[in-house]
Amino acid sequence: MFKLNLVTPDKRIVTDQELDEITLPAYAGELNILPGHAPLMTTLEAGTLRYRLKGQPVHELAVSQGYCQVSADGVTVLAEHAVTAGEVDAKVVQDHLRQNESRLAAETLNDADYEKVQHEIARLKAELTLVSSKSAH
Numbered sequence: 001m002f003k004l005n006l007v008t009p010d011k012r013i014v015t016d017q018e019l020d021e022i023t024l025p026a027y028a029g030e031l032n033i034l035p036g037h038a039p040l041m042t043t044l045e046a047g048t049l050r051y052r053l054k055g056q057p058v059h060e061l062a063v064s065q066g067y068c069q070v071s072a073d074g075v076t077v078l079a080e081h082a083v084t085a086g087e088v089d090a091k092v093v094q095d096h097l098r099q100n101e102s103r104l105a106a107e108t109l110n111d112a113d114y115e116k117v118q119h120e121i122a123r124l125k126a127e128l129t130l131v132s133s134k135s136a137h
Helices: 090-106 111-136
Strands: 003-007 012-026 029-033 040-044 047-053 058-063 066-071 074-079
Touching: 003 047, 012 040, 012 058, 012 074, 047 111, 058 111, 090 111
Parallel strands: 003 074
Antiparallel strands: 003 012, 012 029, 012 047, 040 066, 047 058, 066 074
16 A cells, blocks of 8 residues: 655644545645655645545645655645645735745844744745635635
8 A cells, every 4th residue: 555644743634544545835846746756855845735535625834944755655745834725814924925035134143043934924925825825716
């Protein structure tokens, strides 16, 4: 069986469930994985992750950076942050996005802080994209 394990430091989202398909935002672009995919390991970028468990509809999450490992047994996704559209408060996310964008424009940041703010902006944009795509359906 081809199984999915999807976790963050805070929660286990999917544990050992049979997977039909997963599409995730990998470092080099969107990656679609089906059973029988060649083994690989890649980093994740902020974006929308979609997966379909055996006999279920597609589930969507906004994820931040992390890692994905594909083996003959399945897919393991370790994301720093992952939320469903129902968990996103668009107003709060928009406020945080504005604050982070203002910080980039107004402050002189060292390389580590600059990168941290860039990742936060990407995560917040992924959450807003997820919410807007759900409201469009």
